Structure formats: C-alpha cells, structure tokens
C-alpha cells in the first residue's frame with residue numbers, strides 16, 4: 198500500500214521563506230500570492246499578521262485543486278506601532294533610527310490551508326530583538342547596501358543586519374519570516390509529518 202502525502206505549496210515570493218522551507222528537506226511548489234495587504238490601522242499586530250498570513254494562503258489555495266498551502270506575514274512593532282517594509286531609502290533610515298539602541302518585537306503569522314477541504318490552522322509567534330545603537334552614518338551605509346529595502350523594519354537578521362543584533366529572546370526563524378516550530382505543528386495536525 199502506498200500512502201499519498203499531500204503536496205506542499207508555499208504562498209510566498211520571499212526568497213528567505215523559500216530557503217527556510219527547503220532546509221527541512223521537503224519538496225514543495227512556490228506560488229506567490231498577490232493579495233491586497235491593507236488592513237484597518239487599528240488592528241493589533243498579532244491579529245494583523247494572522248489575518249494576512251491566512252489571506253495569502255487562502256488566495257493561493259483557491260487556485261489549487263489539492264495540497265497544503267503555507268502563508269506567512271511578518272511585521273516589526275515598536276511603541277505599539279507596526280513597521281512593514283520601507284517604501285524608499287529615507288523611510289528605511291527613519292525606521293532604523295527608531296529601532297537603534299532599543300528592543301522591538303517581530304511578529305510573524307503563519308497559516309496552513311488544505312486546498313481540497315478548506316481546513317486551516319492559523320497562529321503567530323513573537324520574538325523580542327535588541328538592536329545596537331547606530332550613528333547616522335552607519336544607518337546611511339547600511340541602507341546603501343540595499344539589504345533593508347524588502348524587509349519588515351528595514352533590516353535582515355540573516356544578513357549584514359546580524360552584526361546589529363546583540364540579543365534576541367524567542368525563535369530566530371520568526372524574525373527571518375517563517376516560524377518553523379509552528380509549521381511542524383500545523384503540518385503534523387494536517388497529516389504531513391516532518392519527523
């Protein structure tokens with residue numbers, strides 16, 4: 198008897214999420230979603246990342262006949278305010294000036310949707326991240342590398358940004374954009390066992 202496992206689909210255009218999922222040794226298809234990411238600005242961070250993760254996964258699931266579709270969304274939160282991806286270099290510099298020398302939180306939402314049945318799991322993970330103090334010149338040089346531009350909060354912990362982060366409390370992969378411990382739980386509950 199052969200057991201047919203459900204195909205996996207990553208509903209993301211993020212190369213970081215692709216690399217993290219590949220690191221688990223699973224085969225999967227990548228289908229970036231094209232959803233509207235706007236939300237009521239009053240939405241709390243946990244609710245915001247869960248809603249957007251589910252919106253991304255559901256949009257791609259609607260185009261698939263079968264499979265478990267994985268969606269994710271990451272934001273940085275400081276002083277109760279949500280920072281997404283910077284629109285330009287000036288905004289990236291402003292975000293980094295706010296984060297430098299302080300601790301912020303990174304929220305990542307995760308959703309897994311079964312394209313065939315519509316069943317889903319949704320949750321989020323939070324990690325506290327301390328960033329070193331930075332001079333204006335250091336901030337300008339970091340932004341000039343280009344690395345901050347497509348990252349929530351205008352930095353990448355997995356890149357040059359690693360040198361700015363002396364301490365985190367919580368899951369590293371939540372900061373990069375895909376909480377792998379939560380993913381193993383959700384996939385297991387939906388019939389795909391990583392171990």
Ligand SMILES: Cc1cn([C@H]2C[C@H](O)[C@@H](COP(=O)(O)OP(=O)(O)OP(=O)(O)O)O2)c(=O)[nH]c1=O
Nearest residue numbers: 209210211270271348349352353354372373374
């Ligand atoms: C804080 C932080 C964020 N990020 C990235 C993860 C996400 O790609 C991005 C946040 O934007 P998202 O809107 O979560 O994702 P995305 O638009 O890049 O991709 P998709 O919606 O197709 O899945 O910031 C890092 O790579 N490193 C970090 O340290």
